[in-house]
């Protein structure tokens with residue numbers, strides 16, 4: 119064997135070991151066996167063998183002899199690491215540590231196991247959950263008149279409020295033993311999806327008590343006494359909760375809140391009581407104007423050491439009855455004309471007993487951790503359901519509208535310019551549905567997916583924003599003029615709310631998805647960080663050594679994998695067979711590339727990456743796109759690869775693979791180190807760009823899916839409220855669509871006759887009449903044309919108002935819903 123052959127064998131072995139992430143023991147043994155085997159059985163130029171031994175023996179010796187490795191190598195890395203390590207506040211550390219890792223962890227590691235993905239449990243409803251959707255949820259939807267809610271009343275009607283309370287809508291997450299529904303995350307998501315398709319106000323009113331708030335916090339951290347007192351009251355709606363975290367000076371940086379609580383003695387119900395003196399100023403609090411119990415986050419101090427040695431205890435959560443003296447509540451904000459109850463809460467010298475802390479005094483200072491842990495699940499449900507409900511309803515009606523509405527004598531949906539937004543609406547709806555279903559199933563399987571929930575929240579609401587714009591463009595003035603006939607305007611107005619709450623989207627993209635993802639999903643970063651922070655010096659170096667050596671071999675493996683997979687375009691990746699086979703392979707390729715760039719970026723920038731938001735955000739986008747493709751593929755496979763869905767799957771995969779490629783390119787072009795950027799660009803794209811946007815042909819096919827009453831259009835909108843009630847736009851559109859389609863061939867006949875001058879008439883109706891007179895069409899056909907024309911006129915109609923009709927009765931009162939909730943300003947506490 120020549121030296122060149124030896125080099126090839128050596129590099130091949132190196133590649134195979136690195137690709138398969140061999141352990142150090144396997145590396146060492148392989149090196150030893152390979153060199154011995156080749157020198158004994160082959161005539162390898164002995165110089166090469168000697169050179170290999172000289173270079174590699176000391177390396178393997180150091181790596182395998184731990185004391186030597188720590189002294190010569192990892193001790194120095196640890197010193198450097200501790201010097202450049204980012205400083206982190208306690209709230210940041212708690213936020214980073216919260217929640218669990220799901221599929222995004224596999225993508226982060228660069229080697230997703232596709233069989234594992236397909237074997238993950240599917241989202242399912244129980245019989246009881248389905249019955250609730252078919253019963254109370256349908257009934258609720260039939261009671262909702264969104265124009266009356268948002269314009270006339272600026273509130274839900276008293277009958278709707280009562281219905282919500284009586285039917286347990288505020289108790290979806292409360293266990294049965296406390297009188298709640300104890301529904302799965304998927305059921306919760308399905309319920310909200312249906313209601314969001316009808317009224318954002320009603321759905322948000324249901325979402326808040328079931329999301330991050332008193333019930334969720336009590337369930338996880340409440341004392342038995344608190345659970346027994348509050349949960350049954352919350353379940354039956356006797357208590358309406360809100361949760362107040364945000365204030366004028368603490369929005370995205372909620373941990374910086376200036377609201378304080380001082381542990382002190384005071385008087386409660388005539389008795390000397392150990393408690394907390396609170397001063398706070400909160401805003402934007404959903405349900406606050408009508409809440410009877412307030413969850414409040416504040417910073418707790420114990421200057422007199424009445425409950426322990428620590429003076430600055432940190433963020434703490436307490437439950438405060440509305441009528442506690444000095445609580446000022448009841449005024450409203452008006453969030454973009456969506457009429458759910460939302461307003462400020464203030465408190466000046468509010469004294470509360472110490473046992474009103476959620477979980478009692480032992481949970482003093484644990485508030486941030488509690489909030490972060492609970493946020494993980496709720497964030498994946500409420501807002502993604504809002505996006506799903508809106509997207510499903512709007513995709514259903516917009517496709518029909520584009521077929522019914524004509525301009526230039528053609529249904530507008532036939533114009534290529536309109537096909538493009540229609541395709542985005544169809545594809546976006548499918549992806550939103552796939553993503554929120556995937557996350558809900560993970561939560562039902564026991565996960566608290568903090569990073570996945572950030573991905574889902576960000577991307578479903580951003581997709582809804584794009585979709586909302588497309589829907590408005592397709593509807594023109596019909597979408598703009600508000601009124602009972604407008605089904606698009608209020609949803610369009612509501613989108614920025616979803617973008618802003620539960621982690622504003624820019625912050626989520628820039629700081630959370632990759633920032634927290636790197637800590638939680640990377641197999642070694644969190645371990646390194648924890649090890650480097652250990653106060654026990656005897657433990658610090660061994661723990662750090664183990665993590666850093668693992669990390670180095672992981673990076674080496676990612677380099678080899680990324681290079682190999684890019685050169686071969688992922689063709690040899692083992693992936694599920696079928697029409698989606700290549701998409702799985704492409705995701706594996708990009709996942710390896712992502713893992714490599716993530717590691718190199720962490721290595722190059724260290725703590726500075728926290729401030730380099732443009733890098734962090736793009737890495738977050740790449741992780742998210744790979745997650746969305748995975749969710750889409752899983753959704754399709756869970757639907758038994760229903761063939762009609764394939765164009766949607768293709769569109770989603772091709773769109774996101776293209777977006778991933780573009781994001782990689784953008785990232786590497788702007789990489790802080792130009793040389794490294796160019797090198798990584800070569801590793802990831804050795805043959806140049808590979809992916810294109812979905813073709814015009816596919817776009818055309820997607821648009822057609824929405825323009826006709828296809829089975830797929832129905833499946834895409836599965837779960838929306840379709841019922842023969844007043845202003846159910848799904849039913850109105852279905853009817854008009856059927857009539858429009860029935861009339862199309864007759865219209866063609868009339869048009870031909872007109873062109874041949876066999877009939878006359880200025881308007882369509884006159885032409886139809888002339889065609890009937892000339893016996894070109896039958897009376898039944900004439901009738902079909904008239905019915906289609908009437909239905910079309912009803913669909914394209916918009917509202918107009920007398921000026922006095924535009925005043926809002928509901929907002930004239932400062933106390934909406936005042937029948938049930940009195941405005942309270944420091945009333946006596948009657949909690950009893």
Ligand SMILES: Cc1cc2nc3c(=O)[nH]c(=O)nc-3n(C[C@H](O)[C@H](O)[C@H](O)COP(=O)(O)OP(=O)(O)OC[C@H]3O[C@@H](n4cnc5c(N)ncnc54)[C@H](O)[C@@H]3O)c2cc1C
Nearest residue numbers: 361362363364369370402403404453619620622624625628
């Ligand atoms: C309708 C509505 C209902 C709400 N309900 C509640 C509730 O029930 N309880 C509650 O406690 N709060 C509630 N909120 C508050 C909500 O959570 C906050 O609005 C949100 O956290 C953002 O805070 P902010 O509005 O002060 O914006 P800011 O924090 O001022 O942010 C402004 C912009 O800056 C961006 N930004 C901030 N920091 C960074 C960063 N480091 N990097 C990049 N970009 C950044 C944000 O993404 C955003 O785009 C509600 C808000 C609204 C509008």
